[in-house]
Amino acid sequence: MATPLPQNHRRWMLLLVAAQMLFLLAVAAAGYATTAYGRVVTLRTLPIDPRDLLYGDYVRLNYTISQVPTSLWQESVLPRRRQAVYVVLRPAGEAYEAVRVYAQEPTELPTDQIVLRGWIEDRYRRSLHIRYNLERYYVPEGKSKELERKGRKHPMLVHVSIAPWGQARITDAQVLP
Amino acid sequence: MSRKFLETESPTWVEKGIITAEQQQRLLGLYPPDEKAIGLLPILGSLLVGLSALSLVAANWQGLPEFLRLAILLSALAGSYTAGEHFLRRGNTSLGIGLVGLGLILFGASIILVSQMYQLIGYDVTGLVAWSVAATGLTYLYRSRALFIMTVVISCIVQGYNTGQLGAFSYATAAFTAFTLGYYWWRNPDALLGMVLSVGLLWQAGLLVNYLHIKITWFFVGAMLIYTLGDWQTDRPAGRALQSPPIAAAFLFMLGLAVFGEAGSYTDILRPPLLAYLAALGAVFALSLVAKRKRGRLGGATDWLLLLPGFYLPGGLPLAIAALVVLYAYTGTLLWRAHQEQNPDRVTLGTVLFILTTAVAYFKLTWGFMDKSLFFLLGGVLLLGLSWYLQRRAARTLAASESTEKPRS
Numbered sequence: 001m002a003t004p005l006p007q008n009h010r011r012w013m014l015l016l017v018a019a020q021m022l023f024l025l026a027v028a029a030a031g032y033a034t035t036a037y038g039r040v041v042t043l044r045t046l047p048i049d050p051r052d053l054l055y056g057d058y059v060r061l062n063y064t065i066s067q068v069p070t071s072l073w074q075e076s077v078l079p080r081r082r083q084a085v086y087v088v089l090r091p092a093g094e095a096y097e098a099v100r101v102y103a104q105e106p107t108e109l110p111t112d113q114i115v116l117r118g119w120i121e122d123r124y125r126r127s128l129h130i131r132y133n134l135e136r137y138y139v140p141e142g143k144s145k146e147l148e149r150k151g152r153k154h155p156m157l158v159h160v161s162i163a164p165w166g167q168a169r170i171t172d173a174q175v176l177p
Numbered sequence: 178m179s180r181k182f183l184e185t186e187s188p189t190w191v192e193k194g195i196i197t198a199e200q201q202q203r204l205l206g207l208y209p210p211d212e213k214a215i216g217l218l219p220i221l222g223s224l225l226v227g228l229s230a231l232s233l234v235a236a237n238w239q240g241l242p243e244f245l246r247l248a249i250l251l252s253a254l255a256g257s258y259t260a261g262e263h264f265l266r267r268g269n270t271s272l273g274i275g276l277v278g279l280g281l282i283l284f285g286a287s288i289i290l291v292s293q294m295y296q297l298i299g300y301d302v303t304g305l306v307a308w309s310v311a312a313t314g315l316t317y318l319y320r321s322r323a324l325f326i327m328t329v330v331i332s333c334i335v336q337g338y339n340t341g342q343l344g345a346f347s348y349a350t351a352a353f354t355a356f357t358l359g360y361y362w363w364r365n366p367d368a369l370l371g372m373v374l375s376v377g378l379l380w381q382a383g384l385l386v387n388y389l390h391i392k393i394t395w396f397f398v399g400a401m402l403i404y405t406l407g408d409w410q411t412d413r414p415a416g417r418a419l420q421s422p423p424i425a426a427a428f429l430f431m432l433g434l435a436v437f438g439e440a441g442s443y444t445d446i447l448r449p450p451l452l453a454y455l456a457a458l459g460a461v462f463a464l465s466l467v468a469k470r471k472r473g474r475l476g477g478a479t480d481w482l483l484l485l486p487g488f489y490l491p492g493g494l495p496l497a498i499a500a501l502v503v504l505y506a507y508t509g510t511l512l513w514r515a516h517q518e519q520n521p522d523r524v525t526l527g528t529v530l531f532i533l534t535t536a537v538a539y540f541k542l543t544w545g546f547m548d549k550s551l552f553f554l555l556g557g558v559l560l561l562g563l564s565w566y567l568q569r570r571a572a573r574t575l576a577a578s579e580s581t582e583k584p585r586s
Contacts, residue, residue: 016314017258031295138293141239170296
């Protein structure tokens with residue numbers, strides 16, 4: 001290193017390292033807070049492929065609400081690709097299902113309903129394909145054994161915690177028989 | 178001159194009476210031996226201990242409570258930065274920078290591991306953008322070439338992950354990388370860093386073109402913008418290094434068109450709206466010309482011959498021939514300029530490219546019409562003759578340059 005370090009190098013270095021550590025703590029805190037303050041909803045997936053685990057430590061999830069009929073769309077103009085949308089969910093049996101999709105976050109909702117944010121992945125004539133960024137489940141060790149034992153494709157019930165500020169994360173998942 | 182060289186050679190100089198023993202000592206004094214703060218064995222030993230700790234943690238990672246995992250990541254991060262700083266202060270630069278680099282890698286790994294722990298990955302791109310911001314900060318703080326290269330690579334990885342896995346292009350990452358690292362390179366011109374930065378930015382431009390699904394030739398507007406930055410740089414070797422990747426990309430693209438252009442099946446991904454494309458490229462060309470004029474290097478404008486949009490011609494033979502004309506125009510002027518400047522490196526480069534172009538042209542234009550053995554015979558003779566002629570010219574140029582330099586020395 002030919003150039004000498006700047007005068008207040010040590011102070012800047014401390015700041016930079018502290019910022020990195022704070023960032024990691026903030027990510028962890030966001031995770032905790034989403035569980036602590038969030039409302040848990042259960043979503044049902046389409047059968048998942050345990051072979052995903054051969055290539056990585058996560059499985060790709062495709063929810064029943066990943067594909068919603070265009071009739072649920074509440075606005076006059078069809079959404080663009082990658083547009084953010086707000087999906088209203090309502091309990092239906094063991095899992096929540098989508099009832100309406102908005103372009104703006106709806107304010108007044110019945111107490112049994114909840115909003116999940118998503119992004120339009122693709123639109124077809126009859127349906128909208130929505131991505132929630134909940135499509136990857138990093139499978140804990142115990143569960144991956146269970147998945148592998150079942151071998152063939154099975155649907156899953158996924159518990160998702162939705163924080164009041166809109167962030168959502170998977171908290172638990174169970175493999176359906 | 179290295180100390181080792183002096184140590185082995187200087188006794189002979191003393192023997193021959195070129196320098197005295199005292200002068201030998203003074204010369205040696207100018208090159209103090211490197212501070213070997215750490216022997217090899219302790220390093221290997223600590224590496225093994227570190228590896229065993231790492232494998233212990235990795236094997237039990239899933240079973241550890243979350244706060245402990247977080248604590249391990251944070252202390253490893255802080256530990257390697259502290260150790261790096263410690264060794265840097267003791268003057269052990271390479272080990273110090275290595276440890277700081279390790280800290281940077283640990284930061285990226287921690288972002289991914291913590292996000293996985295809370296199933297947050299894929300939520301958005303911020304996490305990984307923070308990685309490239311931290312890398313840039315370290316580059317500025319330590320003014321280290323190794324960290325600069327790491328930063329370029331990290332932002333390439335971040336952008337690749339964004340487009341590949343998350344299906345989003347992070348304009349923030351691209352702009353941040355271009356401006357902060359570009360500015361760093363601008364103030365500290367360096368050939369190697371210029372080359373690395375240029376390749377990194379080309380990668381980002383390529384990802385953007387792919388992400389936007391626009392015609393691939395738009396890539397060259399971005400590439401030539403990088404090239405133009407090299408024109409404005411006052412440090413010529415650094416500027417040249419920044420310019421060579423875009424020029425290499427343009428050359429390879431034209432060569433590809435010349436070889437495969439006849440198929441015509443993909444020509445529809447080559448043609449952006451003519452006026453918009455020409456206007457954008459023309460604007461960059463003007464910027465480049467202004468810089469070349471200012472720096473008194475207008476001759477270098479021949480690089481732009483490679484950007485002639487021959488791909489607007491209909492697919493098939495016309496397209497291949499247009500590509501060949503562009504290639505010949507470029508390599509021809511490159512050779513001519515190299516002979517004029519009597520620059521041996523560029524004479525060699527020009528010769529190689531000219532022969533390559535001729536080989537492609539010959540292959541393209543005669544394969545269909547000729548008997549195969551005659552094709553190879555004539556091709557061989559053509560190439561041999563061409564290389565003999567070019568070698569002779571090169572030798573003459575070099576001899577001329579030496580004779581003109583002699584009177585001066």
